[in-house]
Amino acid sequence: MRRFNLNLWLGGVLTLIVIVGAVFAPWLTSLDPVFDANLMYAEEPPSGQFWFGTDEQGRDVYTRVLYGARISLTVGIVSQIINSVIGLSLGISAAYWGGWWDDLVNGLTNVMLAIPSLIFALAIMAILGPGLPSLLIALGLTNWSWTCRIARSSTLSLKGQGYVQAASTLGYSDIRIMWTQLLPNMVGPILVISTLGIGAAVLAEAALSFLGLGIRPPFPSWGAMLTGARELIVIAPWAAVFPGLAIFVTVLGFNLLGDGLRDYLDPHMRTRQQ
């Protein structure tokens, strides 16, 4: 019996709030997150004029949190798309074709798993220099190993299914089989892990910012805002509280959504992976 899925609903609502904030940012605030800085109003506490107060630059924290959602979502979603594309294509093809290619992909996956993703991202950020594109590449290249593993194991179990074999006997090419028969049938678990991955990417962005390698100002990324405002925790706590809250709500939303999706798609699916 399908119970009321609290995770799915709560996660969905939180995520929706964040998405709405990101998409409709220009309509939800009249200020600009970068250029509407007035040092005369620096570190104002929350008020009717500045709902979340202002930061040390005199910018409206509310506006920046809203626009920050765009960056965080971009980071999360784009990096997960890159991860999924890499993970899926490697995982499916490795399991489907097997042989040396499978060995190679397996080896590569093991290497990627062995190097903690934060450290890999750190290295890539050091090469490419800080900034949004680098961050997307760094996070996109470092977290595909789980997707790859899931794609691989799904393919291995689906490979023996009648419809996949039937497609082969009906004359489908390998690529077509992967695309039409295998891929659509692992959307569920991949969606789950991607959703959880979006949350992880938002956190990774914050961690990299903390280590001095995130997205750099003046872009209103939550991680950068939080790292910057950490210094103000005593004199202007709001400048740190709201971006921190935004990260928490977003990641919580995606995590709950991921868990909810998992329960929804397959109540018995194991939570063994990260």
Add this chain to the structure above:
Amino acid sequence: MNEPVEHNAPLLELKNLHVGIPGRRGSVDIVRDVSFSIMPGEAFGLVGESGSGKSLTALSLIRLLKKPLKVSQGQILFKGDDLQNLTDRAMRQMRGDRIAMIFQEPMTALNPLKTVGRQIAEMFVLHKGMGWAEAGRKAVDALASVHVPAPEERVRAYPHQMSGGMRQRVMIAIALACDPDLLIADEPTTALDVTVQDEVLKLIAELCAARGTAVLLISHDLGVIANMCQRVGVMYSGRLVEERDTYDLFADPRHPYTKGLLGALPRLGTRHGAAGRQRLVDIDSLIKDRDTLLQEFCFEPRNPVRDPRLRAGMAGGVE
């Protein structure tokens, strides 16, 4: 099979058993109004297709129905006492000791991390108050009694080191360890190869006959039932549609469903001559006149089950 032993009092008696999911507007029943009885030492077969409720009936006997399934009506009399009135503790003592059960999948029904010896020994520890050392020695005997070769060594084996047939023998050893009065065997051989199935069935028959244990055998395979049981109940869509002596049932099936079932079965030796590939009976075409059937034989439309609660209930059950 041995001759049925004459006793006056039935060992187990089911009276108007209903199993279902309790709801606000009364229970939605999956098993409806099932009554039959089993005499001591008798082998009773319950046959039916998937979803017919035969496994739920069995599970309700030893009170192992999974939530939210529940016995909603009826009585389950074991030696004259209603099992439903027992305390949990008393029921636990009953389970395994007086009523034992064998399940379909010998692969998953055994704990993969424990030796089979230990899993047999548990029975003696639980019901006979033995220590582990003594229980371990008894486990060797139990394993020997189900004709497992080299039982002294095999007690130390893990389930995955055994073949399916061997595992099912271990299950039988567990079930019969305490000489129960009733053995419930739920599709005990479905997952096995035919030659192995034959051996396992023979083993069950032999051991139960020797101990005077009554058997409730659940199967979808008419052949298995025919070879094993003195009496057969045919279940269909949650109801017991026919309950007869085995010979009578096969010689003269009365219920149209039973008839259909027998006719639908390609049986060895029924094909005669090179051209004789006759059509098999199609049950659905046989029971076209559903309304009449419903009235006469409490026959209700078969799958698909429309009530989502029912469908979920079946998934939650063991079918």
Add this chain to the structure above:
Amino acid sequence: MLRFTIRRLLQVIPTIIAVVLLIFVIFSVVPGSFASSLMSDGRGGADADMVARINEQFGLDDPVHVRFFDYVTGLLQFDMGESFRFRQPVTEVIGDRIWASLKLSIAAMVFAIVVGVPLGFIAALKPGSILDSITMIGAVSGLSMPQFWLGLLLMYFFALILGWLPSFGYGGGDFKYLILPAITLGVTPLALLARTTRAGVLEITNEDFIRTAHSKGMSNSRVIRWHLTRNVMVLVVTTIGLQFGSMMGQAVVIEKLFSWPGIGTLLVDSVAIRDIPVVQGTILVIVLWFLFINTFVDIIYAAIDPRIKQT
């Protein structure tokens, strides 16, 4: 068992080789150099002449393949090169720090296991109950906070407001210095362990052999003790291994925040000043730790799960 262990260890070798190559390549194309980092404090410290001399001294002018060959030759003799900054062998530099990292990782993991596993068990015994919901939402919340943020909150609360614990540092190894960083680092694995344990208990509860156990006439508590716990642990051990193995990598942020003198801090600093031999060495150690733990877990796994082939 021994053969299994040896085979498992040998399987790790290709991964190590690939990691060494990958790290080497990455840090041979990284912009900036140790010499340039010396100038970054604006004191006009180094001039072009000096940069050239530093590069020459550390062999940075050699072609990449020559340097790689030298590096690998060194590695085979357990020599990771010499740190630019410390002017000490990298092995010594890391050796000085590794105990602090190990201590932190072990403390965090112990905390996570001791709290997380029982929590997951309790939650699973009554799925859908209030306790279950609170535990699980709590676990997800723990996973949803930036770690350094959580660390900072703990630091403010326990060190500044309550004054119970020191806020930072190593304190020469006193236990009280370990508490806050270990808790901060342990929250993520704790949450994951609680979830995995809960999922594991629910999964095993649905297994047929549990039904068999009930049909034997066993009480609930016996079913849990005799048949549930060990099977759940088999599932949980994997998570423990993965978390424990990746902990040194995850500790980077925490070490930095609490000024914990582990290899995570060393790594971040060394990246910043481009002390490449230390960077390579540190990452290699972190990777080796991961591989070691996971190999170890596999061996434990093989020991508690007879289904794993040991030949």
Add this chain to the structure above:
Amino acid sequence: MMKTLTFSAMLMAGTAVAAWAQDATPQSGGTLNFTAPYGSTFGTLDIQTSSSVQDEFVAKAIHRSLYDWNSDTSQPELELATKVEVSDEGRTHTYTLRDAKFHDGTTLTSDDVIASYKRIIDPANAFAGARYFTNLVGVDAYKEDTSKDIEGLKKIDDKTFSLTYTGATEPGYDLMRVNAAIYPAGAADREDLQTNPIGLGPFKFVENIPGSRVVVEKFDDFYEEGKPYLDKVNVLLLSDASARDVAFRNGEIDVSVMGPSQYVTYQADPALKDHILEVAEVYTRNVGFNPEREPFDKKEVRQAFNHAINTPLIIEKLVKNKAYRATSFLPISSPAYNKDAKPYEYDVEKAKQLLADAGYPDGVDVELTATQNESWGLTIVEAIIPMLNEAGIRVTAKPVEASVLGAEVPAGDFHSFMWSNVSGPDPFAVMTSFYSDTSVSSGNYWRFDNAEFDALYEQARDENDPEKRTELLRQANDIIQEEAPMWFFNYNKAVMAYQPWVHGLQANATELAIQNYEDIWIDDTAPESRR
């Protein structure tokens, strides 16, 4: 927080009045928990190899150099020598060493000095300190390995030696550096040089917990009578400013170098505000322009940049007044600072006008390379972007790591950059960076090339009268202001908070956090753990 407040309030009665006064009598004993804020690790303990400020925190306790900085006079002064005779038109300096003992008990001799300097100069070592000796007579021959000795580095007797330069030189500024410290002769051959340093300083090395702290203890044979006062100094690594804040308020550390935001809170906190030490440091924060690229080839654009930014507002709001408004490059504490100079006015209209005059009526687009630094990095860039935008200068920030900035700027690979550059204490050395013969990689990051300036610089170089020389440099500095090779942002004000029981800290303008530990003492109000 409550605990700290009441505790501090209690202490105030006794010590607040005496806060920075030196009138109390120093007392001996106790432990000081000092912090090293510039990173979470120390490099090597072999200070001659290092050029990082972070390493000086430890080295300053253990080692001594020939000269030392006197914070009161803002001059380098003799430390290890009792006397110096300058001859040969300022080219030869003859020193008489004082009686001093190394931690291993040996006495300081000329051989120790010569061995130490030779080690620093040795090209095979590639030490940053080598450049202090580039114009010593005979250095080139030594470097090329044609001579085993350096002609200009001569031992006269055990206590006397001389330095001879190719031109008139004031060696104090260089030889006061901590990485020009004197080791015992033969130290270079010691195996444990990096792990067990031996010097002339007031404290002996005890232990190093890498990444955590270095502990040093009182050296009884220190050459200054009665010093050091402290028994022990723990130099603790604590790079994170907010963690440092917590640790300081929690009483775990005795001094804390503060960032702007802490400066504000500490000033506003009655329990803390009386224990703040501030000094104008010799660093000038600026945005340097590349005059070889459009539009910075136009002086008007460079000036417009200066006019377009409301610098005082940024200093007030963002830097929290933890800096002094810059007029030109030389800082307030420099003798050649022009007190009468007026900084560029904040005038957006004028900036627009200047841009139009330069031929950019529609504004310009520029790229600004900067690191993540709250005082001279992206935090400031963030604030100036909207201001410049107003005037028509559209800035794109190019964030880089510090090590990359250190590579890109000397390589000339930038459009504009933001940096904090040392601008003292020796004004002549500073002005060398703007001399057209100085290459970009050697410090002329602004590629300053001005004939008038060059003439003044050359005059100053050849001038022996310090007064006149300073005047010439002041004029040169004015030319820099007029030419505006950079946005003159501010001169750093270094601020350090200290616990009320700490006395004897010095206002060191070269680097506030580098202290002569032997002068510091703590009083009875210090918590139990320090006594």
Add this chain to the structure above:
Amino acid sequence: MKDNATTAPPLLEIRDLHVHFPVGNKLFARNRRLLRAVSGINLSLGHGECLSIVGESGCGKSTTALAVMGLQEPTSGDILVDGQSIIGDNAPGRMDRARIAQMVFQDPYASLNPRQTVHRSLAAPLRLHGTPNSEIDDRVADILKKVGLLPEHGARFPHEFSGGQRQRIGIARALILGPRILMLDEPVSALDVSVRAQIINLLLDLQEDLSLSFVMISHDLGVVEHMSDRVAVMYFGQIVELGRWDAIFARPTHPYTRKLIATIPDPDTVLHPDRDRRAGKAPEPPAGYRFCPEDIGRPDVYSVPAESALIEIGPGHFVRCATA
């Protein structure tokens, strides 16, 4: 059975087929062993014939089927259709092969792509093989009707059907390209008894209507007897007995065949206890031979099987024997 089946050139011929799987670690050669799933199968299938391969799990019958379908690379041996080899260098491509043989799978729940409607599952192969778009809908509707479904069913997803209906869809998919051979892999063993009959009837009807040839893999001797013309009994990678259905069931000769037939639980034993096939004298092997294998325990699947041959003991009735 058509009498000319043995004399006419066979539609499908399997020659000395071997399929071996390496088992064990790749790095450690001494742990590596070859699992001989199929070792030396020779079979032929006539036009319009139904050939059944029976045996228990692990006997290699499914591997043989997969090899024929091109889903499993044979280790050695040849597979010919109309005398043309379909494996090796000159093999036809996947597209050509698709028109020769198609397969009906055992599990009706796993054999349909849950993400595709029935129509799409059926139309996609047609489109792939160049059927004009205008014809596709008609052909899909046509095939649905042939298997006893309604054209409207095409719009539904597999989970909306019962097991029997799904198996009908599986059959429709196998037939959509008009193959000549249908490989039936346990086509009814996952179905309920009542549905089983319907599918068997359908298959027999289709064989007649479309003049198909069947290769059926099964362990259910009742179904095999009901449907087959010829039967091959497989035992651990080898055929131990091969012959017309009536010969196999009336005169089972090899000990394994006899055991297999004897152990089928048969409801008729209740009615005719006298007809118990378990009794009766075991036939002797042909003179100068002994049955191979004689002992039907568990042979070692990793070793090379003993030398043996199929000896003809009746018209078209072969038994595996070794020289005595």
